[in-house]
Amino acid sequence: MNKDELWQALLAQVQFNISKANFATWFKNTGVFLKKDGEVVVSVPNNFSKEWLENKYNKLIFKTLHSLDDEIKEVKYVVSPKTEVKNGEFPAIAGNAYEEVPQLDFPELKTNKDTNLNPRYTFESFIVGPFNELPQAAAWAVAQNPGLIYNPLFIYGGVGLGKTHLLQSVGNEILKRDPSKKIRYVSSEKFATGIINSIRNRDVDKFKSAYKDIDVLIIDDIQFLSGKEKTQEEFFHIFNALYEKNKQIIISSDRPPKAISALEERLRSRFEGGMIADISLPDFETRIAILKTKLQEKKEKFSDEILEYIAANIQSNIRELEGALNRLIAYQKLNNQAPSLAVAETLLKNVIFSPKKITNPEKIIQAVSVFYNLKERDILTASRKKEIVKPRQVAMFFMRRELKSSFPFIGRKFGGKDHTTAIHAYNKIMREAESSENLMEEINLIKEQIYRL
Known part of the structure; x- marks a missing residue:
C-alpha cells in the first residue's frame, strides 16, 4: 500500500x-x-x-x-x-515553511472550526435502545431548551458507547435551531493543555475570556481533569460564570462524578446538581440495528448472517462494531465481492478473538493506578493512607480474580506483605462490591481498562 x-x-x-x-x-x-x-x-x-x-x-x-x-x-x-x-532525504524544516497537509477522507476529522463539532453526529444517526434511552431523552430535552433544563447534563458510560456522538448531537441540533448560538466542544485534555499554556504565557485571563460569551459548553472525558488542581480551579470559575448566566453545560465521563478520584468536592457537587444519565451496554437487537445503520450510511450491504456474527461476538463497544464493518468494507472494495461468513471470521479473528482475557500483574497495577490517579509505586509501598490502601486492595482483588494468583504470590508482589493481607483485601473488596453500587461500577470500569492495555 x-x-x-x-x-x-x-x-x-x-x-x-x-x-x-x-x-x-x-x-x-x-x-x-x-x-x-x-x-x-x-x-x-x-x-x-x-x-x-x-x-x-x-x-x-x-x-x-x-x-x-x-x-x-x-x-x-x-x-x-x-x-x-x-x-x-528528509527536508530541513524552515521557520515558516508550513502548510496544512490535505486531510484524508475521514469523517471523524471533518469538524466545524468554530465549534469543533462534527456535523455527522446528529440525533437522526444516533441509534436509541434500552441501554441509552434516558441519556438520549435528556440530551434531546436540552437541545430544545438549552440552559433551562438539566443543567449541567452529565452523561457517563464505558469506552465506545456513543457518548461523544450524543454530546455533539446536542450541539449540532442547537446550532440548527439557532445558528447564532455560540457553541464550544472541547476534550478535557485539550482544555487542560490550554490552561497549562496560558499559565506558562501568563495570560490565564485571556484564556478564560474566550469562554465567557459561550452559550453552550461541551466538555468530553472530564475524568482526565482528575488530579489537575489548577485546571479544576479555572474550570470551576468558567463553570460558575456560565451557569449563573443560564448557559448550557454538557459533560461526559467514563464514570459517575462520585467515582472520579482526585476531583474537587465543589466540582463534584456542581456535576451532581444537574442531570446524570448513564449509557450501558447495547443489547443484541440494538447492535444489529447499529450495524445496519452504519452500513446504510456507508452505502454498503452485507448478509444478515455476517451482521449477526459481528453482533454476537462484539458486545461491549460500538466503536469496535464499526471497526469490524470497516475491515469487511475494505475487503469488499479491494476484491469487488462481498465476504462470505468464513472470510469474515478470518478477517475479524484479531478483533473478536483478541487476547482480551490475557493480562498480568503489571497491567493490573497500571490500570488501577491510572483509575485512582496514583503512581504505580504508590500502590506498591507500605503506606497506610486511605487513598492508597483502597486501590492496593482493589489491585490485589483483581490479581486473585483475574489471574487466579496465590495469596502468597500477591503478598510478595506488594512489597513482601503476608498472605493474610492479600486474603483480607480480596474478601473486603468482594464483600463491599456486593453492597456498594459505586464500587461495583469502579471495578467494572477498571476491568475494562485492564484488558485494553
Whole structure:
C-alpha cells in the first residue's frame, strides 16, 4: 500500500483505541509525509501536535504501523513541511515553511472550526435502545431548551458507547435551531493543555475570556481533569460564570462524578446538581440495528448472517462494531465481492478473538493506578493512607480474580506483605462490591481498562 493508504489504515484502527474527542483533536490534518527504508515520517499541523503525538501516542502509532507493514522500524514527526523531498532525504524544516497537509477522507476529522463539532453526529444517526434511552431523552430535552433544563447534563458510560456522538448531537441540533448560538466542544485534555499554556504565557485571563460569551459548553472525558488542581480551579470559575448566566453545560465521563478520584468536592457537587444519565451496554437487537445503520450510511450491504456474527461476538463497544464493518468494507472494495461468513471470521479473528482475557500483574497495577490517579509505586509501598490502601486492595482483588494468583504470590508482589493481607483485601473488596453500587461500577470500569492495555 502507498503512504496515504497506510495512514488511512492506521487511522481506521487508532480511532477505536482512543476517545473520539482525542482522535479528532490530535489526528486531524496528519498524514505520512515520507516512507523510506523502514522509516515513516508523519506530518502534523503544528509543533504542539508534534509534541503530543511523540509523547502520548507514539507507541500506539508505531505498533499499528508495524502491524500493517512489518518493515517499519521507526516513526518520526515533522510539522507539515512545504519543502519537497529530494533524493530521498528528509527536508530541513524552515521557520515558516508550513502548510496544512490535505486531510484524508475521514469523517471523524471533518469538524466545524468554530465549534469543533462534527456535523455527522446528529440525533437522526444516533441509534436509541434500552441501554441509552434516558441519556438520549435528556440530551434531546436540552437541545430544545438549552440552559433551562438539566443543567449541567452529565452523561457517563464505558469506552465506545456513543457518548461523544450524543454530546455533539446536542450541539449540532442547537446550532440548527439557532445558528447564532455560540457553541464550544472541547476534550478535557485539550482544555487542560490550554490552561497549562496560558499559565506558562501568563495570560490565564485571556484564556478564560474566550469562554465567557459561550452559550453552550461541551466538555468530553472530564475524568482526565482528575488530579489537575489548577485546571479544576479555572474550570470551576468558567463553570460558575456560565451557569449563573443560564448557559448550557454538557459533560461526559467514563464514570459517575462520585467515582472520579482526585476531583474537587465543589466540582463534584456542581456535576451532581444537574442531570446524570448513564449509557450501558447495547443489547443484541440494538447492535444489529447499529450495524445496519452504519452500513446504510456507508452505502454498503452485507448478509444478515455476517451482521449477526459481528453482533454476537462484539458486545461491549460500538466503536469496535464499526471497526469490524470497516475491515469487511475494505475487503469488499479491494476484491469487488462481498465476504462470505468464513472470510469474515478470518478477517475479524484479531478483533473478536483478541487476547482480551490475557493480562498480568503489571497491567493490573497500571490500570488501577491510572483509575485512582496514583503512581504505580504508590500502590506498591507500605503506606497506610486511605487513598492508597483502597486501590492496593482493589489491585490485589483483581490479581486473585483475574489471574487466579496465590495469596502468597500477591503478598510478595506488594512489597513482601503476608498472605493474610492479600486474603483480607480480596474478601473486603468482594464483600463491599456486593453492597456498594459505586464500587461495583469502579471495578467494572477498571476491568475494562485492564484488558485494553
